[in-house]
Amino acid sequence: MNLKHYTPQLITLLIYLFIIKQSYAIEIIVNESVSLSKISYQQIKSIYLGQQSHWPNGNLIKLYKLPSDHETHSLFVKNTLGLYPYQFNRRWQKLVFSGFALKPNEVSAELELLNAVASTPGAIGYIENKIIMEGVRYVVLFEEK
């Protein structure tokens, strides 16, 4: 088999794989005080939909998010939470104005979010590119079976 014949297809496949990898390159970060090394997709959804307000040890979860029009936020909502951004926004409007949950802390950029999570006990957030920083722990996402 001569691979040369398949060059265009292979290039397409590589680009496709690259895009997939890109679109899933969201990292979940927590403050090092949170004793957690992995978290299920369902649990991250419970946390970011305001349904779980405390960590299993009883400490308060401090929720951090990027602005709604931030690319990383859209990727996080679509790929990690599996929701359309309008669903996420609408749910939070309802939660906040009925008092059912505390509004997430919004920071304008990824580095700022990283710093905030590093310095806030109980904090959780998400970024696109892994940057190693003291005080921040990267959490592995897994699918619950």
Added chain:
Amino acid sequence: MLCCLKKNKWVILSMLPWFVFANDPKNFSFSGFASQGVSYTSDNQFFDEEDNVSLNMTILALQANYLFNDKIRFSGQVMYRNWGKIESARIDFLMADYQFVNQQSYNIGFRLGRIKSDLGVFNSTRDIPSARPSIFLPQSVYQDTLRDTTTSYDGLSLYGNQVFDLGRLNWTLAYGRYPVSSDLSESILGKDLSGEISTEHNTQINSTWESSSGNWSVSLGYENPQAFAQPIFDINDPIAMKAGDIKFDRYIFSHQYFSALWDFTFEFIYQDTEIKGFELFVPNFPAFIEQPEFPEVTTDSLVNAGFYGQWRYFLKENLTLMLRYGRYFTDIDDKDGSQYQQETGMPNFSRYSFDLSTGVKWQISPKWQINFEGHFFEGTAAISPTIKFDHSGNDEKYWQLWSLQVSYSF
């Protein structure tokens, strides 16, 4: 004053620690919004009595959250509302929230104080411009005439959620009393028959199932609010009404479907109403002559039912179009009101209402929003007081409502 304290005991109970310990400003956070609108009503008295065009559409709300400690959060909202013929300033909610079970797949918590009612998709945010689909909610399910018995209750609730393989379940069990204002007596008894109105304790059960993919949900809620009314009359009035009792068994079923460019909401309300008392009589009538015969409102079971379907299309990320159709029947056994007309001589269209609505919502920026909408109605049931016989203000079968609103939230 004492009566007021007693009536609001849940609210006051939940506020006490707030005042005693609220000393750390970094544990406070605030939100709020302001909105102003203008509306045009072609006929009838749904909104403003005097005029077709009304600017009485102002809502201001300020909300505060206070983290008492790592476990307990206090949350409250005050709201000023000048809406058509009703002007009020009230504590919308004020409660303590404590989530005491936190596991990977389930959470349980409780709330104490004045708590927003979460029955149906839009009840808890019926006054919040950024969280409701239109300026006027579908009247077939969210009747403004009964809003006092649906807004927020003084009591406690237990809530939780559980993740399953196929989806997630959210549930609430609540017990409390809806605080009522004169709005309710006016909408139940009518403007001319004002009086004292009070409510009994109410049990609420609510559950929502969301698919694991998050693209659809169904929910079912039940509650049984009850009100007692004592109309005030003058001895010289030509006609008066005796005291009475209204009980509701209210069920709301909701379904929502979400897709990338549009979403669809369907809701159905079934409300079994029991009415006792409210007999009409002539106050200044000689005792030895029998009172004239009046139509009766007493019933063991009057079933009100309503539904609507609503389709929202996202033209752009910040521009949403809405199309909705709903129907409401005061008496499910007399849908066209003909029997009622025969018995009372009142218009049959006061016993049903059909509503076709269309609107647009433009999110100019994360903080600013404009809504514009039109409603085409046939019938006046959704705006006619439950037991009122005077329909003279609502005498047009076909009518329209147009409205524009600007809101700012922070």
